[in-house]
Amino acid sequence: MIFGYLGAIPFYAFLTKSGSKWRNNVKSYLNSSSQTQIKKTTRKKQICSSCGWQNSQENNFCHDCGTELGD
Known part of the structure; x- marks a missing residue:
């Protein structure tokens, strides 16, 4: 069977x-999901000067340590 x-x-x-x-x-x-993943990974990141955490561009404060992120 x-x-x-x-x-x-x-x-x-x-x-x-x-x-x-x-x-x-x-x-x-499958094509749309792979394109979505590419878009997510190619976003610009802000690196925290205090701890080195890679934050998204929209963040004003570090996600890891809370330090204010500069421009």
């Missing part, structure tokens, strides 16, 4: 119209 399901999944995903839509949805989801 398990082998029947394992054989049906590729058939569904590659040979039916609804499977094609499903594959396109998965591809777009």
Whole structure:
């Protein structure tokens, strides 16, 4: 029975119209999530002069030690 399901999944995903839509949805989801991760990691950081913590650009105070961050 398990082998029947394992054989049906590729058939569904590659040979039916609804499977094609499903594959396109998965591809777009994976592309959007990887682009979101890239955007998150490329944000500018402010490094605290007191402790060296990398804070986001929006922070006015260090997240780790509380020191006021300069421009």
